[in-house]
Structure formats: C-alpha cells, structure tokens
Amino acid sequence: MKKQLIAAFIVAAFSFGATAEEPKVPPKGTICFAGNSLRNLKDVPMGCVGLGRMSSIAEIYERGYRVVATGTEVGGLTNYFIIEQRN
Numbered sequence: 001m002k003k004q005l006i007a008a009f010i011v012a013a014f015s016f017g018a019t020a021e022e023p024k025v026p027p028k029g030t031i032c033f034a035g036n037s038l039r040n041l042k043d044v045p046m047g048c049v050g051l052g053r054m055s056s057i058a059e060i061y062e063r064g065y066r067v068v069a070t071g072t073e074v075g076g077l078t079n080y081f082i083i084e085q086r087n
Helices: 002-018 057-062
Strands: 029-035 046-048 052-054 065-072 078-085
Touching: 046 078, 057 065, 057 078
Parallel strands: none
Antiparallel strands: 029 046, 029 078, 046 052, 065 078
C-alpha cells in the first residue's frame, strides 16, 4: 500500500509539470509610411511594408491591426506608424 501511494504521488508530480502553458508568441507587426500633409492624419493614405496600401488609420484597424507607435522622420516629410496584429 505504501509503495502504491508513493508511485501515485510521483505520477501526480510529473503530470502537473506536463500541463504548463505554452509560451506566448509575440504579435506580428510592420511599419507604415505616409507623406506629411496638412490634412488630418487619420485620413492620409499610407503604404505598409508587406501589407500594401491603406487608405486610413481606420482601415488598419478594420484589417485586424492596431497602431502601437507613431513618429515623423528627420526633416518632417514622412510620418510612420508601427502596427501589430490584434489578438
């Protein structure tokens, strides 16, 4: 009886470690570029590396991405947007 209890304890201990969560995969992302304009930035057409042209920030969200960072290149002629897939 004592051996069976020890064996059950060992099996339970090893089974617990086997149910650990799988590592999380980082979201896929890319960069988009838009010419600097006096128009509202939310409506400026842009090109996204690997995704093609997008007509607005709203389209980025409609395609399942989100903007995580924005900025302007040196000289102020081009805006960029870092985007990633939403979960």
